[in-house]
Amino acid sequence: MRINLTFLALLCGFFCPTKVYGHVTKPNISVKRLTKIGGFRINQELCLFTPSYGTCKKFIRVFGYNLMTNRCTEYLYSGCGGNPNRFATDSQCRNACFVVRKRITVSEPDYYADEEVTEPIRKKG
Numbered sequence: 001m002r003i004n005l006t007f008l009a010l011l012c013g014f015f016c017p018t019k020v021y022g023h024v025t026k027p028n029i030s031v032k033r034l035t036k037i038g039g040f041r042i043n044q045e046l047c048l049f050t051p052s053y054g055t056c057k058k059f060i061r062v063f064g065y066n067l068m069t070n071r072c073t074e075y076l077y078s079g080c081g082g083n084p085n086r087f088a089t090d091s092q093c094r095n096a097c098f099v100v101r102k103r104i105t106v107s108e109p110d111y112y113a114d115e116e117v118t119e120p121i122r123k124k125g
Helices: 002-015 090-097
Strands: 035-037 040-042 060-066 071-077
Touching: 060 090, 071 090
Parallel strands: none
Antiparallel strands: 035 040, 060 071
């Protein structure tokens, strides 16, 4: 599973289209679909990008989601270029991108659901 996520992140980092944003506080991207990778559900496509410094010369501290570690990490942003995977605070990043594997509940099988399979208990005597 980790190899598939690594491949997807590298592939997306090189080939996914990016948008340029002038300010860091609020990326105005809205995604109406759910991206599924294995048992994981990712609500925002912007979380699939690898954090990028950009093309200008400023040093702005921002937070970006790392798909490999499922953590938001602090990095420096140049002020222009880059991609939409950047947030002003760690909590904004976690609220948008933190991924929890969908829990599959396994219930015990009902051995007595099919009466043809089970036999009544016979009393001796």
